[in-house]
Amino acid sequence: MPAALPDDAATPPGYTVAVRLLCDFTGRSGDLDVRFSPSPTAQDGIAGHAAVAARRPAPYQREVTLSGRWQGLAVRGRADGYDPVANRLEEIKTHRGDLARQPAHQRALHWAQAEVYGWLLCAERGLAEVELALVYYELSSGVETVLLQRRSAAELRQAFEDRCQRFLAWAEQEAAHRRARDAALARLAFPFGDFRPGQRVFAEAVFRAQRDGRRLMAQAPTGIGKTLATLFPALRACPPAVPPRPDRPGLDRVFYLTARTSGRRLALDALQQLGAGVRVLELVARDKACEYPDRACNGESCPLARGFYDRLPAARAQAAASPQALDRETLRGIALQHQVCPYYLGQEMARWCDVVVGDVNHWFDGSALLFALALEAEWRCGLLVDEAHNLIERARGMYSASLDPWLFAELRRQAPAVLKRTLDRLNRAWKALAPEGEETGARREFDTVPEAFSRALQEAVSAIGETLSEAPPGTDTALLQRFWFELLAFARRAETLAAHSLFDATRLAGRGMVQLDIRNLVPASFLAPRFALARAAVLFSATLRPEDYHRDLLGLPADTASLDVPSPYGGEQLEVRIAHHISTRWQHRESSLRALVDLLGAQFDRAPGNYLAFFSSFDYLQRALELLVELRPDIPVWAQSRGMSEAEREAYLARFAAGGRGIGFAVLGGVFGEGIDLPGDRLIGAFIATLGLPQVNAVNERLKLRLQALYGTARGYDYAYVFPGFQKVVQAAGRVIRSGSDRGTVWLMDDRFDQARYRRLLPGWWVLD
Template structure:
């Protein structure tokens, strides 16, 4: 029986023909959407007899291995001299810089399409055209060549022969995976309560190509209960890849541990963990230029050897593994990890690699998405993250600075920035506070495009210094604004934002559900799960859920007797804080005296935390206090102080780094207190969200304030019970916790509470 490897013409030619450096001196970062729009503009100029997006495929057989080559050529044009394969490429470069020799990979791709079409039609020769389109000016530059079938055959055969060794490695890896999945058993002796149901629901959802929203309480083992069935589902037809998406580094580590457990049970597949560029970069500054970074210099000359080496010798490509191979082969670790996503079976990374239009992986093409399942961990976080991702800002001050900085060096650039600054000034008018704009006139896009065009020309060969760095940042801010501007509809408000005298034009996404739904629908299946998708209707609604999606709400596996829940009806409202701070400190100290051990107390803000700390420090207790802007090392030092048998009180901020994703098991944590109901302060934007949902027939106040706030409370309280043997106390301090609205939002296992008067 022959084994078949499928590869696109684009990927084959990139693997064989790429060479040279990573050089991000300036890269305009044309998105897939922009590139598609440019392609469509060119295709509209085709004649009636011309064809676009022509599917082509051919299979090559080598020693019991079939290479199935497939792709779509942009255009198949008819001319008096015969058919022309047209390959369209958008570029930010000046067209005068582009020659026939500029992009060998593009020619290789076009020749691949030409070979398949000429073979199909039994042609002796065929014309191939590269059409470059300048992204800003939309000017075109074309190169046309005629290739004989003999030359094309020789070319494609050489490409296939060069690819064969890598194809055999990929086949070997695939066979390892496919042979290890059927016999893979759950990596624990037994399932916890609810675990089997969650795992079964995930498998069935993937099998039926649907989506699932699951609330699985803390301690149920969500990571293994979603990853294990998703891996087992790789046995299904056309299910090839898993993206495990998280908001925090600590949950990425949990996913890695789950894969290791399955590996110990015999699973053999490849996983890669993506780490942010600024964290994994070997250099002091992330300047991706060959004259600054030895790992960028000649990257594409060395990357294939690095890929073969790591894929043959490693299964879990975590950050330390990637770093060691990157140093060995002298390749950029960040770009290396991105290249590994093409071949890895499981990709672990932040939400933004799928959802953020600025950094989402462009290499994940529609056909690959259909074979990919998303596992979205702690998905309650995605609501606010998506709102940020799909909003954009234009700060008045940045354009003023650019107009001044470049006044003498580049007058055109200076004037284009000045034009935007003056437009922002006109919008601002006499306003003394933030306001809503009904619309932006058409002149805005033109002004922004003019600025971007001038910025691009300046940045093309600009050495990195503070002045050009600021220009680059403002360029990308503007580019993102234009991307988001295309999305603006009834789910948005255009805001003139005034803060401390600074004016910013903002495209504010009130409701990210429609964009999340659009992104999610391209994938085979998506599993959204969290310990706190409560209230369920709110989160399903906000995450873009559909009527036919599956839902699952699992009860807590723990006994209510494990939690001693206390509600202290003390006012924590802003106007009461000074008067109640001393009594609050007393309530917190009393909690530590009920049972000796370690405690974490959460406050709505640093200011309030410091106010209470002033009173609490008078008590004979060891205290660790969260500081603003703690780096990872300092966070780890903070948590390392919570040791079994110690008596330590940690002061932390609600909704901050310690209020979720922190796992202090057993006697590392004996009690938690949450001060306040987690409400965000009233703000212009929150009020817009409230009004928007009110008009949609929802409870706008709950959507804007109550539900997001209560989620922070539940997450913080969830730090306490992490296993079947954990016991401890939770104190909720605020009189509003006793109102029916909030009592209904408490989890079932928190239901048996007592009130401290």
């Protein structure tokens, strides 16, 4: 019988670590190599584990919780499965493609995990030995590959203690950091003498939500300092209650999530103002962090991948000790100093930082890094979701997928001969989904994914994956890889197709071109588990009404609290006028264009200065712009264009100079409709020549019907059209008043704004004429 772990349960551990993290830290070496396949999503992993477990006979045990101690280190985790009859402990891994191409560091990590679980099992159950099994489950084919080792408890204990010893110095450092962090946060003071009007009420509600583990939707007006009013109370809620209280355990991590790059910068600046003594990381997208975008992520191709895991410890240690926030440039400097990849160093530091600032997809996407880490390490996380009104549309994109027929056609022309039969079968199954008729825009909908297409899709995923994994170094596989990622995303969405999504085929211009789409309509079922895992979540924006609309579509629990912070601004600051004589309905646009342009000119004459004019489309914008230039050449104008670069956007905003005069034309809901700050007389007014309602088309009508079925007939139209449109209107109008000293005018240029159903959606502090 093996010797049990020392009985030191009476002494609290100095640090607790998950098995996966312990092994990640101690079990990898050599090159970074991601050629094998992209990581399966959490849903893929769950489905794969369930498929393997379903094949095991009773009394097979699934997800066996195990824990142990070594000196001041506590180790815990869940082994995937244990067969007590065979005395076999299984570590199950999902994958795609040829297992022979698996990088050595990945296989070593998997064996390390199996060994740690093996020792914890032996210690708990008094076993002298155990058989360890790595079970690799290929997602496309369902084939299992099983690798076996029989190990004695003594061997496993020695390996376990070696790993713990190598990790312990880091663990002691992290425990000391956590104690110092909590002590500093308990003393954290607001960096300014007092709160702005409305800011204290907001901050207090955020603190209670984060401290008590609740969900909160907070609508707060633009300009009151929402960024600081969320981060300050969230950090104050991190230290656990003293004396300890089970209902107030504190927070391990705070994740500030936003849909805009500008929001990340504001958060980083606010954290610098707070000077909180916390480790801060900015997570950026791979394409923004990559130093060699033309090279593959492996040691044979990229010098920053070569020997990555050998150089990582020194880079990690320097990053953890950095007195500065690990924003994009700081992290890049550390990475290049140690010759490691900045993107993957950022992925590693996400494990060790107290505050992570990044895009909403890092938590809410199907393969989100932060969500996976929190699930694995059982972190108590506080979410702060900035500009949360964008989350519905962003989440729809996360859980939608398309197959591009032009890309597929190009691939078929260039693909290697080994893929010809597979791609031909996929092409036939794809063509069988085509709508009747040859007219461009014809659509065909499906309640389920046809079996023939599903088989061809899975076969193509597997065959292309194997071809990519076997490609010789230096082979140009960019096109093949791009299409493979499309196939993978589409296959994942096809597996979860249900009432929340729509599968359709649309005929495009061009001979035989049919695009396939799985469009998520209601992301609630995908987002609900994300909210459930977080200890607390605060969603905030200037436009989070009506509450039911956001709660229903985002999958928030029924007990989600809500707050509507009163505006500190008064009606005397903003003149809101309705152009009753103008209709921007499609059938009236041509006839009302002259009246619209005359109104722009009259307002400019009455109060010369800088204005923004918002339109429903680029076409409508262009027609109004051309007429204004013709009738009023004395008024300076500039216009948003499609696909503007970052430099072009900056040049557009630079035209709004203090003391300047002119009208900037923009599309409602675009990059200039929210998230820009033009205080004082840089902007004194806005014209909104649309209700912002989405276009009436087949997809939106289908969305309306689906929402009616889910939430009732009365809500279907409002959820599909009205509420999304008026969010854009209020956001655009919110560019005008940014502080207590601002003054300005907003023209709502459509007679429908005067209807009661629409007026009730406008901010209560507005005084309409």
